[in-house]
Amino acid sequence: MEKAVSPRSLAWIAATAFFMQALDTTILNTALPTIATDLHQSPLQMQLAVISYALTVALFIPISGWLADKYGTLNIFRFAVTMFVLGSVSCAFSMSLEMLIFSRILQGFGGAMMMPVARLAIIRTVPKNELLPIWNLMAMAGLTGPIIGPILGGWLVTYASWHWIFLINIPIGLVGILLSSFFMPNVKNQLSKFDWQGFLLFASGLVCVTLGLDLISETFVEKWQASSVLGVGCLFLLAYYFYAKGKSEVLIPLSLFQVRTYNLGSWSNLFIRLCGSGIPFLLPLMLQVSFQYSADYAGYMVTPIAISSLISKPFIRPLLKWLGYRKLLMINSLCMAVAVGLMCLLTINTPLWAYISLLFIYGMILSIMFTSVNTLTVSELDHHNASAGSTMLSVIQQVGIGLGIAVSAIALNFYRSFVAPEMLQQAFSYTFLTSSIFGVILFFIVAKLDKSDGENLH
Incomplete structure (x- = not known):
């Protein structure tokens, strides 16, 4: 039965x-x-x-x-x-x-x-x-x-x-x-x-890219070694692109990206993580290293993001019906860039209410962004490409998280080399501003959506 x-x-x-x-x-x-x-x-x-x-x-x-x-x-x-x-x-x-x-x-x-x-x-x-x-x-x-x-x-x-x-x-x-x-x-x-041939090329590329991104933020390897591993991974993925080009019976068919909403949604997923994945890494680090808070207190200080993410869920569907996917995502991407950028103003003297308010708003933005983009990404997938589409979406999210953390770590180390040790807070501020740039790029990606995109999801 x-x-x-x-x-x-x-x-x-x-x-x-x-x-x-x-x-x-x-x-x-x-x-x-x-x-x-x-x-x-x-x-x-x-x-x-x-x-x-x-x-x-x-x-x-x-x-x-x-x-x-x-x-x-x-x-x-x-x-x-x-x-x-x-x-x-x-x-x-x-x-x-x-x-x-x-x-x-x-x-x-x-x-x-x-x-x-x-x-x-x-x-x-x-x-x-x-x-x-x-x-x-x-x-x-x-x-x-x-x-x-x-x-x-x-x-x-x-x-x-x-x-x-x-x-x-x-x-x-x-x-x-x-x-x-x-x-x-x-x-x-x-x-x-x-x-098997596509799997070896694609999986090898993905493993090397993941390892390279992990190693870039570590101190026990040289940056050139991590970059070399990352470069090898990119070459494997490039080799898979030429191998799979024009073929339909491959591990991840490239025709998947001819589905416009899937293509734009995939790029959006990547830039959401470039903008936001570094925040759970940067905030606790800043609170402990720069503000001298304890580890458990620093952990509690990021809870407004989780709380507001949950609270905002019931409002996402009405917002999408009212504004549509394109308009809501354009507004939300700019709000995301502004929220991440405003984190550069956080100091040890920032009032607690201001800190909580900013993270609360950021959590709401992140919640709306993830639900909207992910549902739009899979909205036009048919039965034939659903399997490859689901797999590739997981790949993009996995790599995107690592890429977001790695970019934040690289930016922080770069800015640290230009400021005195007692001015460490400035390095964090510049890193937040750098991350916010990806939110602006995200705006131009979602602006390419049509007004009618996502109507089949209502």
Whole structure:
């Protein structure tokens, strides 16, 4: 008997995957020094535990759509969540750095497929006019995860033990598996032979780009080495472009970008992250290094972003009906640029109400931007290109987050070299202003949308 598809239930299933994945990318950073002490390792070596996860995700994201097409969305989703939970348990019981790295690879294998497959199930089964509220619900988890991560990680390390930052995934994962068993359809699709040549080119490029972006913001490698790895990754992706050009039966067909809303939405996704992904990295760092706040206090200070992201969700659909996608995104991109730019005015003497107000507004802008752009990006995908579209969207988001953090780190280090140590706050201010430029570029991208774009989503 075929399952009755419940769009809201699918959204909650995707939210559990999104939350675990988003939480995991940030919660570990807070606990690294404590884990290093427990495992008798240098804190600098512990970055391998972070990088190994990111590289595994980058390696296996490209095959997630193909596997879902072959074995079904339900089967692959449950398998992915199971691997992620098993990896989390293995992380919690790791007695050495080598064991922790292996466990993180296992986690990354599951994490690479959870979100693309959950998103694919939604694209293939939820009617377009119901997509917006479903995406709204799913996106809340992705927005709150990176904010809650540092706070929860610091609290667990301080008042429990670092093992709990991994064990917390067990109940969340079990809920996801249980919900999917009842409510996720096992959608399959007719597909051709797996494109091994395209996979090797694309995955190699993605792994090298991810590694290069991670290494650029680290201090244990030379910048030229990180740039070389990044350059090799770009060459692999360029090679994939020439390999896939004009072909339809490839891993990620380039014809996908001939869908105008998908093309513009993909570029918008990238520049949203260039503008905003560095904020969760810059703000806690500024509060601790420049303002001398404690780590847990700095974590609490970014909570207005998460709170306002949740509060603004019910207003997104009415705003889109009133203004339309093009006008709302144009206004919102300028507001995003202004909000990020205004962060350059933050000092240790900034009144608390002004600080909270700015971050509260920024969180609302970010929430509107993510939901609007992501739903618009997939709005014109048909059954044939839904799998590749979902996979590529995950790739863009994964690379975009790393690129946003790397660009912020490079800009901060660049400006630091021009200011005296006691003027460190100026370097942060200049970095915020630099990030705001990407919001202006985003404005010109969304301005290319037609007034009618997104009407099928209302």
